[in-house]
Every structure is written in C-alpha cells, then in structure tokens.
Amino acid sequence: MNKFKRGIALLLSFLLVAAIALTGCGGNQTTGDDKSKDVGNQQKLKVAFVYVGPVGDAGWSHSHDQGRKYLEKEMPNVETTYVESVPEGADAERVLTELASKGNKIIFATSFGYMDPVIKVAQKFPDVVFMHATGFKTAPNVGTYFGREYQARYLSGIAAGKQTQTNVLGYVAAFPIPEVVRGINAFTLGVRSVNPNATVKVVWTNTWYNPATEKDAAKSLLDSGADVIAMHQDTPAPMQAAEEKGKFAVGYHTDMSSFAPKAVLTGPVWNWGPYYVKTVKAVMDKTWTNEQYWGPMADKIIDIAPFGPMVGDEAKALIMKKRDAIDKGEWDVFTGPIKDQLGTVRVAEGQKMTDQEMLSFDWFVQGVEGMISK
Amino acid sequence: MEVSPWIAILATGIVAGIPILLAALGEILAERAGVINLGVEGMMLIGAVVGFMVSLQSNSPWVGLIAAVLAGAMMALIHAFLTITLRANQVVSGLALTIFGTGLSGYLGKSFIGVPLTATFKPVPVPGLSQIPAIGPIFFNHDLLVYIAYGLVALLWFFLFRTRSGLELRAVGENPAAADAAGLNVFLIRYACVIAGGMFAGMAGAYLSLAYAPSWLENMTAGRGWIAVALVIFGVWNPTKAFLGSFFFGTIDVLGFHMQTLGIVVSSFFLKMLPYVFTIAVLIVATRETKTRRVAIPEALGVPYVREER
Structure with a gap:
C-alpha cells in the first residue's frame, strides 16, 4: 500500500514538472493569415523577429513588436513571425537556426547579446539577411541598426x-x-x-x-x-x-x-516600423547592403x-x-x-x-x- | 519637507520586508506543524498573477487580494495532498511546486504583461500615529496591507504561544505520535497549517503585484520566496522575530541604492548575499541551542507521519 502511494506521489511530481516544461517555453507565433499559404500566394516574403523579452512589456521588445506590426500593415505581401523571451546565448543560436531553416528571408535579432549567435548562424545561411540591433559586428549578410x-x-x-x-x-x-x-x-x-x-x-x-x-x-x-x-x-x-x-x-x-x-x-520613444519597411523593401529590390545604420532623429526612428x-x-x-x-x-x-x-x-x-x-x-x-x- | 536619509531608508526597508514577512509567517505555520514547504516562491507567483488578473477585472484590489489568497491555498493543497496523504518527500514536492508555480504563473499572465493597473493599494497614513517623529514615517505611513501584516504578526504569535490550539499545533510538529495519542487529528491539523501557509504566500505575492510594484511580469518575485524560507530560520520559527528579520532583510535590500545616492559604493552583489550569510549564522546558533534548550526547530519537521496500524 505504502509503495503504491509513493508511486502515485512520484508520478504526480513528474506530472508537475512536465506541466511546467509545457507552459514555461517561450511563445513562437506566426501571425498573418496561415491559410494563405495554401491559396498559392507563394510570393509572400517571410520575415522573422527575435525578442529578448515578452512583447507586452511596454519596453524594448514591445517597441520592436510595434515595428513588426507596422511592417505587416504596410506590406501585405510580407508574412512575419516572432519568437519572444529568447535568452541571449545558446538559445538564441538555436532559435535563429530554426527560423532561417524555416524559410525566413530576413531575420531581425533585437538584442545586443545576440551578436555572436547571429554572426555564427549567418555563415550557415548565406541567402538569409540578418539585421542585428545595437551590435557592431557585420558580415556579408549581416547588418546592424540602432537609433541615436x-x-x-x-x-x-x-x-x-x-x-x-x-x-x-x-x-x-x-x-x-x-x-x-x-x-x-x-x-x-x-x-x-x-x-x-x-x-x-x-x-x-x-x-x-x-x-x-x-x-x-x-x-x-x-x-x-x-x-x-x-x-x-x-x-x-x-x-x-x-x-x-x-x-x-x-x-x-x-x-x-x-x-x-x-x-x-x-x-525617448522608439519607432522601428518605417525602418523595417525600408529594409524589407531594399532586400526585395536587391539594393540592400550590410550597412551599420545609426539613425538620427531626423529619420524618426527615435522620437520623444x-x-x-x-x-x-x-x-x-x-x-x-x-x-x-x-x-x-x-x-x-x-x-x-x-x-x-x-x-x-x-x-x-x-x-x-x-x-x-x-x-x-x-x-x-x-x-x-x-x-x-x- | 525632506526627511533624513536614515528614516527614508528604514521606511522603505519596512515595505521591502513586507512580502517576505507575509510569506515567512505562512511558512512558520506550516513548519511548526511539521511540514516544510519549499514551494513558497511558486505560491507567491501564483498569488501575484491571480491577484493582478482579478484586480484588473474587478477593479478592486481587495477582490484581487482574496483571489490571490485562495489561489495560494489551492497551490498549498497540492503540497498537502502529496506530503501528508501520500507521504511524498516534502523537499521534492516543494521544489516541484515552485517550478510548477513559476511556469503556470508565466503562462497565465502572458497577456497581462505591461498592462497598467489602477486598482492598487495606496499609502494611507495612520491618523495620529503617523505624526510621531521618526516612528511615524517609518511604521505608519504605508498602505493598509502593511498594517494588516503587523496585525497578523501579533495574531500569529498569540495563536502559537498563548492558545490551546497553538499548543496542539506545535505538538503535532514536535511529536505527532504523542499528539495523535492525545487525541489530536494530526492529518487535519497539518492540512490546515499547510493550506493557511499557502494563503499567506498568496497574499505576499499579491502584495508585490498590487501594492509594491503594481504590474505583472514573469518571475516578479525574483527569489523573495527563498528569502522567506531563510527568514523562517532567521526568526527561529517565531513570528515576532521574523518581523524583526524582515525589517532587517528589507533594509539591506534597499540600502544599496540609498548608499549610491550618498556617493558610497558597495557592490550590490555583496549586499544581496548578506541575508543568506546571516541566515547561515543564525542556523548555526539555533542548532547549537536546540541541543541544549530545545528551542527552535520543530522536532518532526520534514518527517511524514505514519499512523501505526491498529
């Protein structure tokens, strides 16, 4: 009897842990119309965003997600994905690799600590454009961006x-x-x-x-x-x-x-939307270069x-x-x-x-x- | 009117100590009855997120507080069932509860991150008492939950050490077999204490999300549940000593910032370490005293009670 009870206790403990494993993982959400893939709108350009915090935090990640929404509104032929609460380091590398292999053509990595993972993953996917916010390392397919x-x-x-x-x-x-x-x-x-x-x-x-x-x-x-x-x-x-x-x-x-x-x-408030639109358009027109962009207030990327x-x-x-x-x-x-x-x-x-x-x-x-x- | 830096430090120290005090009071109850619950952090997080969500919906911090207390009780019920009925290892179950609470609260609160809350607890100076120099601003110029916490300290102390029920409760934690033989229902008392402990933890979490920093975000307790567990030991399972300890820990918590404004530089990592150093010191002293005078640590703490077959 006692052993049986212990067995149940162990089982319940495991269930608790399993529950966390399921709930604790960061969200990965594709917005836009998923069904459109089947309709044959194969020209949709896939763009992905990686955030260090949750999108609802009213802070840094939130400001980037506003930019993503702006991009989706302005350019109907773009399909965006985002992954939030991605820790800097090994997890970032995994997420970036996954996004690149899923067919995303542009990936915006929005935290300083993603710098080395971006450079590493970018070597494996030369056809994908990586844009890294706040960093200073570039590669043929990696550019950086920030505002003054x-x-x-x-x-x-x-x-x-x-x-x-x-x-x-x-x-x-x-x-x-x-x-x-x-x-x-x-x-x-x-x-x-x-x-x-x-x-x-x-x-x-x-x-x-x-x-x-x-x-x-x-x-x-x-x-x-x-x-x-x-x-x-x-x-x-x-x-x-x-x-x-x-x-x-x-x-x-x-x-x-x-x-x-x-x-x-x-x-100071961030306004990434117009810059994201500009970058995506440049990639589409094949005019994109791996610049290090540090935009002034005149560009409206940063405002009050x-x-x-x-x-x-x-x-x-x-x-x-x-x-x-x-x-x-x-x-x-x-x-x-x-x-x-x-x-x-x-x-x-x-x-x-x-x-x-x-x-x-x-x-x-x-x-x-x-x-x-x- | 500028207040002297020391009074300002002590006044913020009181408030910073309240969440860990409330959680520690609950843990004292559970541990006095012989059950360690290391799920404090998880119960606090659930209390914080539920309190926040319900306050937002109901537009009343009191309704949110009650919901948080109930949510804490539900979490504690899991621990009670596992450790008292199923006699699972209390440490393992408690740790699982913390991990579970962290994950579940993050999941529940996902869409509430960054949402402003208007229905919060606001500071209410106590008429008369808040006018006393030094004592007034330090102790009597806070929100109502702080005064409720004062009351709970006194109430819990009286209950544990001056009432028959309190004596029975402690007997269950010291020697459950003897308590059982004396006709006490060990299982019922332990269940009640663990669940009441969860209620306190839920309230502690709600204090963070409704009064201290009115907002919700993942993992907002930031280790306070663990400090509360340390505080129980620091306060040698005594509510009044736990209050002094919370005042002390809370003050250390805010001291670093005040020192920075005064131009004194001490590593914040060093200050964060201090509560634990003191806890270890107290643990050493308390363990020694236990050998000679049998104070402090409840004898049957952490041991599941197995009633002999008759």
Missing part, C-alpha cells in the same frame, strides 16, 4: 531641467555600459543647458527588468531630494514611484504616460513622446528649437566644450565627438553624481 537615442535623451533633459524645483534629478540606470552612460550624459547636458546648477544622481540597478528593484532605486533617489526621475530600464516602475510621491518622471522606449499620467513629462500637461510652453519651444538644429545637422549633442566630472575639458570647443567615441563612452559629464564601476 541620445538626441531624444537630450531633449527630454530640457523638459526635466525646466521642471525641477530642487535642482536634483534622479536617473535609474541598468548597467554601466556605453549605451547607458551615453544616455545619462546626454540627459545631463540637456538638463544643464537650461539649468546650469542642476545635478543628476545616478543609481545602478544591475537589471534591465525588475519592477520592484527599479522602484526601490527610484524611491531612494526621491528620498535623497530628486524631483524628476529619468530611467534606462524596461518597466514603468520608476515612473510609478515618482507619481506616488507627486514628483515627475521621464519615460523611455514607448509612451509610458498611461502608467503615471501625472508624472510623465515626455521621454507627447508632452504631459505639466510641461510649459517655454520648455516646449526650447525643445523644438534644439530639435530643429539637430534635424538639420547644424548641431549635435556631444559638441564641445564638454567637461567631465572633475572639470577637465574632454571635448574642445567646437569639436564633435566621433561615433566611435560615443559608442565607447566610459566617463560622465560634469553634473552627473555617480560612478561607473569598471
């Missing part, structure tokens, strides 16, 4: 600099990598362009995606006197923290005002979210003016003189930082309070 998000960060900094009363701003930052450091610097320059006395305090969370941790970090900044919270994270939690305290916030990735309507001033009601007309006018100069190419954010935290001039008057310098940013500009751990 620092331009939008600078503009959001102007709004924040005009809004602050305490002259202390907080920045919830994920990891001390050049992309994040560049954003913090651009934001700080924007803030201090209208408010030279303001400082930006940085707190590192060491996570892209953990609402409770991000909120704790934002709270600690608010407690230390910050009254505007900016962030380089994937969830709206830092903004919710600001809203709860009646303070302000700057979003990122997508328009996050629905999460904290009284707090969000504006924020609609202003909240608390943003004043003066700030709006200043932002529009700067934006105009950036779009026309008359001026860019990292134009000297720029001093570092110690007051040493790092970029001389009239000089512009090169793309290479911006892509390897490892120092903070004057006005940032915080340290880059190395």
Whole structure:
C-alpha cells in the first residue's frame, strides 16, 4: 500500500514538472493569415523577429513588436513571425537556426547579446539577411541598426531641467555600459543647458527588468531630494514611484504616460516600423547592403513622446528649437566644450565627438553624481 | 519637507520586508506543524498573477487580494495532498511546486504583461500615529496591507504561544505520535497549517503585484520566496522575530541604492548575499541551542507521519 502511494506521489511530481516544461517555453507565433499559404500566394516574403523579452512589456521588445506590426500593415505581401523571451546565448543560436531553416528571408535579432549567435548562424545561411540591433559586428549578410537615442535623451533633459524645483534629478540606470552612460550624459547636458546648477544622481540597478528593484532605486533617489526621475530600464516602475510621491518622471522606449499620467513629462520613444519597411523593401529590390545604420532623429526612428500637461510652453519651444538644429545637422549633442566630472575639458570647443567615441563612452559629464564601476 | 536619509531608508526597508514577512509567517505555520514547504516562491507567483488578473477585472484590489489568497491555498493543497496523504518527500514536492508555480504563473499572465493597473493599494497614513517623529514615517505611513501584516504578526504569535490550539499545533510538529495519542487529528491539523501557509504566500505575492510594484511580469518575485524560507530560520520559527528579520532583510535590500545616492559604493552583489550569510549564522546558533534548550526547530519537521496500524 505504502509503495503504491509513493508511486502515485512520484508520478504526480513528474506530472508537475512536465506541466511546467509545457507552459514555461517561450511563445513562437506566426501571425498573418496561415491559410494563405495554401491559396498559392507563394510570393509572400517571410520575415522573422527575435525578442529578448515578452512583447507586452511596454519596453524594448514591445517597441520592436510595434515595428513588426507596422511592417505587416504596410506590406501585405510580407508574412512575419516572432519568437519572444529568447535568452541571449545558446538559445538564441538555436532559435535563429530554426527560423532561417524555416524559410525566413530576413531575420531581425533585437538584442545586443545576440551578436555572436547571429554572426555564427549567418555563415550557415548565406541567402538569409540578418539585421542585428545595437551590435557592431557585420558580415556579408549581416547588418546592424540602432537609433541615436541620445538626441531624444537630450531633449527630454530640457523638459526635466525646466521642471525641477530642487535642482536634483534622479536617473535609474541598468548597467554601466556605453549605451547607458551615453544616455545619462546626454540627459545631463540637456538638463544643464537650461539649468546650469542642476545635478543628476545616478543609481545602478544591475537589471534591465525588475519592477520592484527599479522602484526601490527610484524611491531612494526621491528620498535623497530628486524631483524628476529619468530611467534606462524596461518597466514603468520608476515612473510609478515618482507619481506616488507627486514628483515627475521621464519615460523611455514607448509612451509610458498611461502608467503615471501625472508624472510623465515626455521621454525617448522608439519607432522601428518605417525602418523595417525600408529594409524589407531594399532586400526585395536587391539594393540592400550590410550597412551599420545609426539613425538620427531626423529619420524618426527615435522620437520623444507627447508632452504631459505639466510641461510649459517655454520648455516646449526650447525643445523644438534644439530639435530643429539637430534635424538639420547644424548641431549635435556631444559638441564641445564638454567637461567631465572633475572639470577637465574632454571635448574642445567646437569639436564633435566621433561615433566611435560615443559608442565607447566610459566617463560622465560634469553634473552627473555617480560612478561607473569598471 | 525632506526627511533624513536614515528614516527614508528604514521606511522603505519596512515595505521591502513586507512580502517576505507575509510569506515567512505562512511558512512558520506550516513548519511548526511539521511540514516544510519549499514551494513558497511558486505560491507567491501564483498569488501575484491571480491577484493582478482579478484586480484588473474587478477593479478592486481587495477582490484581487482574496483571489490571490485562495489561489495560494489551492497551490498549498497540492503540497498537502502529496506530503501528508501520500507521504511524498516534502523537499521534492516543494521544489516541484515552485517550478510548477513559476511556469503556470508565466503562462497565465502572458497577456497581462505591461498592462497598467489602477486598482492598487495606496499609502494611507495612520491618523495620529503617523505624526510621531521618526516612528511615524517609518511604521505608519504605508498602505493598509502593511498594517494588516503587523496585525497578523501579533495574531500569529498569540495563536502559537498563548492558545490551546497553538499548543496542539506545535505538538503535532514536535511529536505527532504523542499528539495523535492525545487525541489530536494530526492529518487535519497539518492540512490546515499547510493550506493557511499557502494563503499567506498568496497574499505576499499579491502584495508585490498590487501594492509594491503594481504590474505583472514573469518571475516578479525574483527569489523573495527563498528569502522567506531563510527568514523562517532567521526568526527561529517565531513570528515576532521574523518581523524583526524582515525589517532587517528589507533594509539591506534597499540600502544599496540609498548608499549610491550618498556617493558610497558597495557592490550590490555583496549586499544581496548578506541575508543568506546571516541566515547561515543564525542556523548555526539555533542548532547549537536546540541541543541544549530545545528551542527552535520543530522536532518532526520534514518527517511524514505514519499512523501505526491498529
């Protein structure tokens, strides 16, 4: 009797584990009309997307999925597939191989850590075009793409600099990598362009995606006197923290005002759709090259979210003016003189930082309070 | 009005400690009755996702909370059935429950990721008490669930150590055979405690998704269920000590960020490690005391009770 019961217990335990194996796997969904394959519409070009997070996260992966939907709407002869929550590393290689062997002609890999898997898989499938977001390695059939998000960060900094009363701003930052450091610097320059006395305090969370941790970090900044919270994270939690305290916030990735309507001033937002359409068209016309695209705001790949009601007309006018100069190419954010935290001039008057310098940013500009751990 | 950094740190420490405190209270109940449940993390996740989904539908955080409590109870029922009725290994069953809860919550919550929630628990300062300098902002300027947690600590302590039922419960965890001989229904008491433990864990999960960071995302407990298990040991199976422990662990949790704002750099990985270091230290001390004074660890913890055939 006892043995029998133990047997059942073991069986049930196994069933539990099996249930997880079934439910835990990331979703793989083909959208568009599956039936159309049979109807003989064989000219449909298959395009695949690989995301690092879930599509509904309101952050990075969500912004790419909006782009995918835009592509599908604009080009009816394109069929898209996406795989979400794909961890960087060996899993990415497996997913990329699977997508390429299933007949996808263009694959967009949307996370930095997919870089080496993309290069590896691309060698095996020379007929497939791979586009890797945020990376820097290319191959004959691998291109990279990204947007100059620092331009939008600078503009959001102007709004924040005009809004602050305490002259202390907080920045919830994920990891001390050049992309994040560049954003913090651009934001700080924007803030201090209208408010030279303001400082930006940085707190590192060491996570892209953990609402409770991000909120704790934002709270600690608010407690230390910050009254505007900016962030380089994937969830709206830092903004919710600001809203709860009646303070302000700057979003990122997508328009996050629905999460904290009284707090969000504006924020950089991604708009990948037009770029995806352009790339797919180029591949179809055989004009595609393995370029390294780093699109400016003028291309609308990166933009700022609609202003909240608390943003004043003066700030709006200043932002529009700067934006105009950036779009026309008359001026860019990292134009000297720029001093570092110690007051040493790092970029001389009239000089512009090169793309290479911006892509390897490892120092903070004057006005940032915080340290880059190395 | 700017508050001093220390008060701010302690006030956020209290709140950061609440989810692990609630989960630990439940685990204390179960372990006092002799059943280890390592499924806390899984039960919390199910509580978090169910609480979130129901709050969103019903537009009431209270309805969501009740649903989360019931969902936690359902999860615990699986563990109770496996370990009490079928006498399965408690550790194996608990681990399976955690993995199951992680997967199931991710599956259920898929379409709720990134959905804003308006029906949340909001801070309600206690009239009078919140005006006391230092004590007020630290303890009495939070949402209602925090005050409920205070109440539950006192209630559970009184129940365990000052009532006859509490004594019976502890007897079941110390020596089930003797308790059985004294006419107690060991199976019933263990079932009740494990299920009540699941209710606490469900509430802890709902605290995360409805009050702490009102949103749902996969694996949002981020290891808090395990810290709760550690907290039970840290608090030597005593609700009041668990409360102090949760305050301590919660403060460590938020301390790193506050230190960064003050310009002090300590590795966040070092701080994350601290609760476990202290737990190991307490475990060593508690085990030694057990030998001499028989406090702490329930004697029959982890041992399935087999009633002798008559």
